[in-house]
Amino acid sequence: xxxxxxxxxxxxxxxxxxxxxxxxxxxxxxxxxxxxxxxxxxxxxxxxxxxxxxxxxxxxxxxxxxxxxxxxxxxxxxxxxxxxxxxxxxxxxxxxxxxxxxxxxxxxxxxxxxxxxxxxxxxxxxxxxxxxxxx
Amino acid sequence: xxxxxxxxxxxxxxxxxxxxxxxxxxxxxxxxxxxxxxxxxxxxxxxxxxxxxxxxxxxxxxxxxxxxxxxxxxxxxxxxxxxxxxxxxxxxxxxxxxxxxxxxxxxxxxxx
Numbered sequence: 001x002x003x004x005x006x007x008x009x010x011x012x013x014x015x016x017x018x019x020x021x022x023x024x025x026x027x028x029x030x031x032x033x034x035x036x037x038x039x040x041x042x043x044x045x046x047x048x049x050x051x052x053x054x055x056x057x058x059x060x061x062x063x064x065x066x067x068x069x070x071x072x073x074x075x076x077x078x079x080x081x082x083x084x085x086x087x088x089x090x091x092x093x094x095x096x097x098x099x100x101x102x103x104x105x106x107x108x109x110x111x112x113x114x115x116x117x118x119x120x121x122x123x124x125x126x127x128x129x130x131x132x133x134x135x
Numbered sequence: 136x137x138x139x140x141x142x143x144x145x146x147x148x149x150x151x152x153x154x155x156x157x158x159x160x161x162x163x164x165x166x167x168x169x170x171x172x173x174x175x176x177x178x179x180x181x182x183x184x185x186x187x188x189x190x191x192x193x194x195x196x197x198x199x200x201x202x203x204x205x206x207x208x209x210x211x212x213x214x215x216x217x218x219x220x221x222x223x224x225x226x227x228x229x230x231x232x233x234x235x236x237x238x239x240x241x242x243x244x245x246x247x
Contacts, residue, residue, distance in 0.1 A: 004238050006234070006237070006238055018146070018178040018179070019146060019178065022146070022177055022178060022207075022230075025209065025230045026230060026233065026234060029229075029230045029231045029233075029234045030234050030238070032231075033231070033234060033235075035234070035238055127238050127239075127240055128237050128238050128239070128240075128242055128244060129244075130144075130237060130244050130246060131246060132246050133246065135147070
């Protein structure tokens with residue numbers, strides 16, 4: 001277990017806000033520094049990990065799926081979970097009520113279901129907590 | 136008085152969000168009370184960092200008042216803003232720098 005833990009609460013849905021990318025960068029940088037990371041995905045952010053996401057071609061540019069190399073958020077989160085598989089650890093919790101509202105319960109391996117009480121527990125046990133709200 | 140280190144992460148475009156003045160005002164007020172304050176500009180928050188930008192004059196003022204002002208290097212590159220163009224007192228910084236700032240036990244971090 002690392003001696004420092006960072007907890008993030010994120011709320012933006014995939015493919016909408018630059019804050020999602022910034023959150024991913026913060027998570028990756030913290031893990032690279034040996035810092036444990038908790039993520040509480042709330043509201044639209046629970047869709048970041050939906051496993052049916054598929055990359056697409058770009059008909060305007062005439063590029064194929066392979067040429068476009070469109071990154072999906074579920075692949076980005078999967079890569080972060082791989083970085084945080086053991087020491088340091090990435091613990092990713094999706095808000096269960098938010099998931100149910102959106103029918104977004106089919107997600108990639110390594111993601112857990114939880115609720116605001118879990119966020120409170122994570123925040124209390126962490127060195128610091130950063131809440132990234134929707135605008 | 137606590138020894139808290141305040142970190143304000145400003146993600147909003149000052150040309151679009153007039154409430155970015157809240158961060159600058161709060162940072163200045165905290166420094167005036169002897170607190171350590173860093174403003175870290177990220178995403179469209181870096182759009183006012185070009186020297187001479189109409190909404191960026193407060194950045195030089197903040198630095199002059201003792202606030203540490205960083206601009207995310209990735210966000211600057213995405214927007215074609217080079218280090219030599221920045222207001223005096225605004226320094227490019229990496230996301231690793233931000234992580235170091237916010238994981239200090241005495242850090243109080245606010246995202247705007």
